[in-house]
Amino acid sequence: MSPNVAARAGELHQEQNAKRHVMVSRMFAALLVVQYLACVGAAFAVSPYAWAGKDRVLHMHVWVAILAGAGITLLPVLMALYRPSAPLTRHVIAASQMLSSALLIHLTGGRIETHFHVFGSLAFLAFYLDWKVIFTATVVVAADHFARGVFWPESVYGVTDPEWWRFLEHAGWVAFEDVFLIWSCLYGQRELRGAALRQAEVEELTEQEQLKTAALEMALSEIRTATA
Amino acid sequence: MRRRVLTAVLVAAAALWLGTVAAAYEAIRRFETTPGLPASAPRVWPAASAVARPADAWSLVMLVHPHCSCSRASVKELAEIVEKAPRDVQTTVLVYRPREMKPGWERTGVYAAATRIPRVRVLLDHDGAAARAFGGFTSGQTFLYDHQGRLRFAGGVTSLRGHAGLNRGRADVIRIARQRGGEGTHPVFGCAITTTNPRGEKP
Numbered sequence: 001m002s003p004n005v006a007a008r009a010g011e012l013h014q015e016q017n018a019k020r021h022v023m024v025s026r027m028f029a030a031l032l033v034v035q036y037l038a039c040v041g042a043a044f045a046v047s048p049y050a051w052a053g054k055d056r057v058l059h060m061h062v063w064v065a066i067l068a069g070a071g072i073t074l075l076p077v078l079m080a081l082y083r084p085s086a087p088l089t090r091h092v093i094a095a096s097q098m099l100s101s102a103l104l105i106h107l108t109g110g111r112i113e114t115h116f117h118v119f120g121s122l123a124f125l126a127f128y129l130d131w132k133v134i135f136t137a138t139v140v141v142a143a144d145h146f147a148r149g150v151f152w153p154e155s156v157y158g159v160t161d162p163e164w165w166r167f168l169e170h171a172g173w174v175a176f177e178d179v180f181l182i183w184s185c186l187y188g189q190r191e192l193r194g195a196a197l198r199q200a201e202v203e204e205l206t207e208q209e210q211l212k213t214a215a216l217e218m219a220l221s222e223i224r225t226a227t228a
Numbered sequence: 229m230r231r232r233v234l235t236a237v238l239v240a241a242a243a244l245w246l247g248t249v250a251a252a253y254e255a256i257r258r259f260e261t262t263p264g265l266p267a268s269a270p271r272v273w274p275a276a277s278a279v280a281r282p283a284d285a286w287s288l289v290m291l292v293h294p295h296c297s298c299s300r301a302s303v304k305e306l307a308e309i310v311e312k313a314p315r316d317v318q319t320t321v322l323v324y325r326p327r328e329m330k331p332g333w334e335r336t337g338v339y340a341a342a343t344r345i346p347r348v349r350v351l352l353d354h355d356g357a358a359a360r361a362f363g364g365f366t367s368g369q370t371f372l373y374d375h376q377g378r379l380r381f382a383g384g385v386t387s388l389r390g391h392a393g394l395n396r397g398r399a400d401v402i403r404i405a406r407q408r409g410g411e412g413t414h415p416v417f418g419c420a421i422t423t424t425n426p427r428g429e430k431p
Binding site: 046047048049050051052053054056059060061063064067068070071072074075078079082083092096099103106109110147148151152154155 | 234237238241242244245247248249251252253255256257259260261293295296297298300301324326328329356367387388390391392393395419420421422
């Protein structure tokens with residue numbers, strides 16, 4: 001492989017990645033806004049009011065959904081719009097997506113079904129084909145579990161004194177999915193690099209063909225001039 | 229210039245993001261872990277409650293505010309208890325209902341969930357009179373009385389506000405009912421039904 005082809009392949013690979021990052025970041029911007037609206041809707045549907053006898057006030061969940069949801073959503077959406085291909089944007093989006101999952105789980109009273117949002121989000125983040133993004137998301141999930149496990153363990157494990165290995169049980173399922181997603185990211189990048197290399201080779205061959213054709217045309221033109 | 233403004237906006241959004249996460253965690257932790265007022269339950273079945281105690285049988289009573297979303301978890305846990313406790317435990321759910329509210333006010337998801345539990349009678353507690361007789365203040369408050377009408381358990385059966393799942397309150401009720409002995413208590417999480425005790429005093 002000539003150095004020119006290698007350099008061009010690297011350039012094409014970067015271009016393809018940048019295009020993909022922009023597209024996925026914008027998809028996440030839309031998703032985060034939809035999730036925000038869904039969180040507020042869920043809060044109003046599941047627990048609109050807190051009651052004291054016959055008196056009612058707006059439930060704390062509604063305030064959390066409106067304010068915390070907006071706070072979590074604003075930064076990644078702005079970054080997705082104004083810095084869509086920056087590496088930091090991907091990591092902020094990954095962290096925010098996991099925090100949205102945590103918020104949604106809380107607003108639905110810890111429903112086990114809502115936990116599927118975490119696994120779906122991890123799969124969606126794999127669209128970036130960047131294994132470091134999966135890692136960031138996993139760290140946020142682990143940090144959330146760790147913090148809640150320390151400060152109010154009942155919210156994660158249902159009991160105040162869980163066995164020490166309960167954390168590993170929860171993290172294990174995320175790690176299980178991570179293995180396949182990280183593998184698919186690495187495999188996807190290898191495919192992209194291969195495609196970029198093939199395109200660079202084709203471009204070089206085309207360029208060589210064009211040079212040959214030009215040289216041939218010049219030679220023909222000289223012959224025609226000589227015979228005329 | 230535009231670049232500077234954008235950077236400033238992003239930095240401000242990042243600060244807001246971090247602040248929001250920290251504040252939301254603290255608000256949620258406080259909300260979830262702060263129990264309601266515990267009952268000042270009478271040591272024997274309150275005759276003044278107007279709720280008949282089944283003779284020679286253990287009795288389980290839960291007070292419920294029908295509009296308290298957190299009480300969905302309590303009712304879910306009650307269903308779990310009814311399934312695992314001995315079948316002869318008589319279970320009653322007392323659903324709070326203020327008299328001035330329009331008919332059907334109490335027919336909520338919480339009410340419907342309670343009626344779906346087998347072997348459970350659901351009674352309306354007008355103006356919280358029965359709740360006051362039992363000394364209960366908070367939706368989800370559960371009492372277990374033995375066959376002689378002595379109090380064995382008073383407390384909640386969820387681990388946090390609105391969180392169903394394994395917890396010590398539920399486990400204690402099942403254990404006491406199965407072993408026909410012992411006593412227990414557990415924090416109760418839910419909306420307030422009443423804020424005065426049977427003597428009209430505030431705790």
